[in-house]
Amino acid sequence: MKKLQNTLYLSNPNRYLSLDGENVVVSEEKTEIGRVPLHYLSAIVTFGYTGASPALMGACAERGILLSFMTAHGRFIARVTGKVNGNVTLRRQQYRMADRQDQSMKIARNMLLGKVFNAKWVLERGIRDYPLRLKVAALKQQSSLLSDCLAKIRTADCPEVLRGYEGDAAAAYFSVFDELVLQQKDAFFFERRSRRPPLDRMNALLSFVYALTSGMCVSALEAVGLDPCVGFFHTDRPGRASLALDLMEELRAALCDRFVLGLINLRVVRAEGFLMKESGAVVMTDETRAAVLQAWQTKKYEEITHPFLGEKIEWGMVPYVQAMLLARNLRGDLEEYPPFLWK
Secondary structure, X not given: OOOOOEEEEEOOOOEEXXXXXXXXXXEEOOEEEEEEEHHHEEEEEXXXXXXXXXXXXXXXXXXXXXXEEEOOOOOEEEEEOOOOOOOHHXXXXXXHHHHOHHHHHHHXXXXXXXXXXXXXXXXXXXXXXXXXXXXXXHHHHHHHHHHHHHHHHHHOOOHHHHHHHHXXXXXXXXXOHHHHOOOOOXXXXXXXXXXXXXXXXHHHHHHHHXXXXXXXXXXXXXXXXXXXXXXXXXXXXXXXXXXXHHHHHOOHHHHHHHHHHHHHHOOOOOHHHEEEOOOOOEEEOHHHHHHHHHHHHHHHOOEEEOOOOOOEEEHHHHHHHHHHHHHHHHHOXXXXXXXXXXX
16 A cells, blocks of 8 residues: 655745755745655645746656645646656556446446535534534435435436536535534635635635645546546546546545534634635635645544545545556456445
8 A cells, every 4th residue: 555645735925946955945035944855755735936946846757746836825737747657558448438428427426426425424424423503404404315316326327417416416515514614603604615716715715625635636546547637527628637526526525525614613714814805706814824734734644444445544545545446447356436435
């Protein structure tokens, strides 16, 4: 099993990255403020436009360290990767199956089953843990609707129908998502999902954490030799990592949403840590972004028992394990792709 290594996050947009021997050097206004050995890292994510030296980019590509560039507000810009992993046979099989609706539907259905199952159990966990603080009847009603969606997804026979059931499930889940906010409710209310741009604090957090998870999924797929741009549920689109988005669906509720709720309910983030732009977009301050990244790094090292493997792994390894299971399914070693089912 691959070992979970560290990710270096640069949350200050004014910091520049360079290479000195076997170390990443972090500088601000041409003054060194820190350095990290390359062998300690699996990825580097920098937020801002200052950039990185060509020497460091080359070293990261050579060692398989994923170097990602994001805007200060968490929108993906670009990444530096090295040689393509895996063999051409696996990728050709991926492309063939993506082009065959009957084959791609089998994988897409299972991924969506994982997404809706996990969303249902986020609601059920809330009911179990806070029965006196939540509107239990409302959560139970939407949980029941999610169960209905699970049954329908299993029999969906075309992509359009599957997307319709996925939309119904998302509407049911998000209709009661605000109930799970137990602290700072006036500041972190949730009315509806808004993406580009996020229009409230909750959506700013969700979009940021989804972007982090998407990057992890891209890295995991490339590590096992799959093309992150050719998906089975999300359609092909230039510049979009469709398979990474597919893989992330299973992790949205169980990992991302629960993490964001924890940030709010444990008061790791506060209302004053967000700014409203003239456009209506809500963004995090540098201090809030740094606090979120620190908590995210800790979250990635929390251990869980993987539902299919039955082994203890860190949360940060879940995308890699699911990518590995998907590759095994494409090779024919597994009859079906086993989705990540959290409970």
